[in-house]
Amino acid sequence: MKKSNDTKYAILGLLTTDCRSGYAIKQMIDRSLNHFWKISYGQVYPMLKQLVTDELATVRDTTQAGGPDKKEYFITEKGEAALQEWLQTPIDKIPAERNAVLLKLFFSRHQYADTTIRQLEDYQEKLKERYSTYEVIEETIASHMRNKQDAPYWLFTLDYGKRRTKAAIDWCTDTIDQINSGRDNHG
Amino acid sequence: MKKSNDTKYAILGLLTTDCRSGYAIKQMIDRSLNHFWKISYGQVYPMLKQLVTDELATVRDTTQAGGPDKKEYFITEKGEAALQEWLQTPIDKIPAERNAVLLKLFFSRHQYADTTIRQLEDYQEKLKERYSTYEVIEETIASHMRNKQDAPYWLFTLDYGKRRTKAAIDWCTDTIDQINSGRDNHG
DNA sequence: GTTAGCATGTAACTAGTTACATGATTAT
DNA sequence: ATAATCATGTAACTAGTTACATGCTAAC
Secondary structure, X not given: OOOOOHHHHHHHHHOOOOOOOHHHHHHHHHHHHOOOOOOOHHHHHHHXXXXXXXXXXXXXXXXXXXXXXXXXXXXXXXXXXXXXXHHHOOOOOOOOOOOHHHHHHHOHHHOOHHHHHHHHHHHHHHHXXXXXXXXXXXXXXXXXXXXXXXXXXXXXXXXXXXXXXXXXXHHHHHHHHHHHHHHHHHO | OOOOOHXXXXXXXXXXXXXXXXXXXXXXHHHHOOOOOOOOHXXXXXXXXXXXXXXXXXXXXXXXXXXXXXXXXXXXXXXXXXXXXXXXXXXXXOOOOOOHHHHHHHOHHHOOHHXXXXXXXXXXXXXXXXXXXXXXXXXXXXXXXXXXXXXHHHHHHHHHHHHHHHHHHHHHHHHHHXXXXXXXHHO
């Protein structure tokens, strides 16, 4: 069983949009795929090299007027075939989220209710911030919409993030309430 | 800035429940923390060793009548202090979920609507399975309820998982509908 | 002159997975 | 006998992060 390395296909897929350089790919992931994918330069550049080695992409050195030199990558036919094959392959298992907040909550009988509530409030605040970044991503996608074909799919992924984040925010409110009412009963 | 290694505290925390061996810890995580944490034996055993080295736990060899030998671990006072300190520390950032389904959806203009829908249906099915495992976890927690003090917190984490999974299931339904109605318009 | 943004890359590290190896006991 | 469950562990690997190193251009 070979591992299919989704990050490889994230990069390959982005070569089908306007992203042609390692820098542009990193920017794009940070700005528009941020809610379900992330990557570091330490992955981007070696992987682009690998794509060329595997003949899934070609590279061309480009000198820009008014900007530093860069490398432009282009997906090959073999690359497009590989991308489509990957798109058709169903995922084998649901992504496992590792959530340190829940881990702490799980052991919270070792803690005063106050401290637990503070943790949940802090988490909720971060979730709200995240929710508001979805608005930013929505704008980014809207302004990128020369690519009309991509737009609906990109907005679907955004909707997913919003709904799940909303569910988590609401859970925080309700859980804080429950801890508070439990505390009142015992105090 | 030192990384605080949450897995270490997951194990340390479980030593405050009835789990005393590496095997028991692994079972517990698979059965009751499964929806927000996972671990492999390749982490458990070396980490238990590390806890002893760091004096956060002690170990005792135990021979069982009717069972193989095992090692029992006990949290020390230093360990309990470390656990509490970790519990009080707020998380620095929201866990980033890497979701290959969304990644594929993001590039789905390269794919027939049928194939995209099949992916979403497959994902939804897996989500429903996962949702039903929450019922199992709920039972496990209920049967473990000698530890009455832990119960409410464990059920909170379960509620989180249920709500978020429900949000994802509903999103699948709505997204499939939208893709279908879009296809009708263009066909 | 200095900050911000564009641009490319590597080395060392940390975390986590997978496959392997061993062996006891209990139930079918 | 043989499968399931209990029990412990390591080696090799893969993925991903962080810190570092370099250098250009444009705007303030």
